[in-house]
Each structure stands twice: as structure tokens, then as C-alpha cells.
Amino acid sequence: MSTPSQSPAGTPAGNPAADLLAALQKRGFQFLLWRGILAVLVGILLLISPFGSATVFGIIVGAWMVVDGLSTVGLSFDLKKQNTSWGWVLADGIIQTLFGLLVLLFPxxxxxxxxxxxxxxxxxxxxxxxxxxxxxxxxxxxxxxxxxxxxxxxxxxxxxxxxxxxxxDNVVTLSWLAGIAALALGISLIVFAVKLRNLDK
Structure with missing residues (x-):
């Protein structure tokens, strides 16, 4: 009877969630920290300057999605090198990047x-x-x-x-809501990144 093959992190192969968690423990700190800082910066920008301009609001959100999506695509290639589940991460990054580009075209x-x-x-x-x-x-x-x-x-x-x-005119209200949401997301990602780093130790 054959034994289950092991992923590089020692978790059974064929479990995408376990493979992804193991890979994130290796590189996830920098990735999550980067996404968290980016989200916090966008949130602060939207809160301190709730733009009445729909164009500016759309450009900020679109650019954020493109940068975040490209970061996710980069993570997927790192996961591929580690022979862990990477297809869904790549798809997520591509979809987010394309949607961000669409927002930039029609802000x-x-x-x-x-x-x-x-x-x-x-x-x-x-x-x-x-x-x-x-x-x-x-x-x-x-x-x-x-x-x-x-x-x-x-x-x-x-x-x-x-x-x-x-x-x-409701774009101003939306800017406040988006700013609060981005700030909360960023702080959560930073906290999770720190916890992930402590787990890796």
C-alpha cells in the first residue's frame, strides 16, 4: 500500500488548502504585508480626500486592483516553483488585474x-x-x-x-465607505502577516 506523497512543507499532496498554507508560510509574510500596506495607504487616501470626482475615485480603485492583481500573479508563479497548488491563485490575480484595467478604462x-x-x-x-x-x-x-x-x-x-x-454626488459617500473598508482590510492583512511569520518561527 503506497503512502501519500508529501509536499515540500511536509503536508499530504493533493490537498490544495494545505499546500497553499505551507507555501504562504514561506513567502506569505512579505506578500500579505505588501497587500496590507497598499490597502492601508489607499484607505487613508480615500478618507482624507473623499473625492467629488468620479474619475479620480475610479482611477485610484482601478490602479489598486491592478497592482494587487499583479502581486497575486507573482505569488502564483512562486507557488508553481514549489510544486504547490497555484492555478486558482493565478486565475484570481488575472481576473483582478483585468477588472482593474477595465475600471481604469471606464472610471x-x-x-x-x-x-x-x-x-x-x-x-x-x-x-x-x-x-x-x-x-x-x-x-x-x-x-x-x-x-x-x-x-x-x-x-x-x-x-x-x-x-x-x-x-x-454619491461618489463622495462611496469614497468614505471604500476608505473605511480598505483600511480595515489592510490592518487585517498586516496582523495576519505578522501571525503567519510567528507561525513560521
Whole structure:
């Protein structure tokens, strides 16, 4: 009976998740740290200067996606050299790079459409949350619960109206949201990179 072949990191071959984790422990610190720092820089840039220009917003996000995608492509080639699972990583990097290039070609369209969908989904979420709070059983409702439900519905409707009637100006709001998301992502990646480095020790 043959024994399972071993990957370079000593994990059974044929397990993509285990192979990828082993490879990331070798090179992942630099890769994750680089992506984390890049995300933090983009987040800070969007927060300190919430651009009213849809073109500038689209260019920043598009450039970020291209750089991040190319970094992922580079990681996939390193994984290939280590005989670990690399196909999905390569596909991820290529798709992200191509999407980033598409955003760079049509930055205004990307910004306006993104603002519409982000604010639209937020509006739907707030309205549904308010309805759920108002529909709660009587014994579970209080004055505060009713008030919060009404406020959620009102703000949800307001966001929906803004998303439909004023999509260009909503890019500023989207810049703030994207900045916060990028900052949170960057910090998470940096923390994970440090933990990964400690694991490798």
C-alpha cells in the first residue's frame, strides 16, 4: 500500500488548502504585508480626500486592483516553483488585474454604478431592518425598538432616494465607505502577516 506523497512543507499532496498554507508560510509574510500596506495607504487616501470626482475615485480603485492583481500573479508563479497548488491563485490575480484595467478604462461609469449599488443595498438593508424591528412580537417591543425601527426605515428610504436621484454626488459617500473598508482590510492583512511569520518561527 503506497503512502501519500508529501509536499515540500511536509503536508499530504493533493490537498490544495494545505499546500497553499505551507507555501504562504514561506513567502506569505512579505506578500500579505505588501497587500496590507497598499490597502492601508489607499484607505487613508480615500478618507482624507473623499473625492467629488468620479474619475479620480475610479482611477485610484482601478490602479489598486491592478497592482494587487499583479502581486497575486507573482505569488502564483512562486507557488508553481514549489510544486504547490497555484492555478486558482493565478486565475484570481488575472481576473483582478483585468477588472482593474477595465475600471481604469471606464472610471466614471465604475464610480457611479458602484455608488448606486452600494447605497441601494444599504438602503434595502436599513428598511428591512426597520420592518423587522417594528414587526417584532409586542412583548419584545419597547419605545426604543419602535423608534429605531422607524429611523432605520426613514434613513433607508432617504438613501434609496439619493442613490436614484443623485448618483454622481454619491461618489463622495462611496469614497468614505471604500476608505473605511480598505483600511480595515489592510490592518487585517498586516496582523495576519505578522501571525503567519510567528507561525513560521
Amino acid at each position: 466614471v461609469t465604475f464610480a457611479i454604478v458602484s455608488a448606486f449599488f452600494v447605497l441601494g443595498f444599504m438602503a434595502i438593508g436599513m428598511v428591512l431592518s426597520g420592518v423587522v424591528e417594528l414587526a417584532a412580537p409586542v412583548e419584545n417591543r419597547s419605545g426604543w425598538t419602535i423608534a429605531v425601527g422607524i429611523v432605520n426605515i426613514l434613513f433607508g428610504v432617504l438613501l434609496g432616494v439619493l442613490a436614484i436621484t443623485n448618483p454622481v
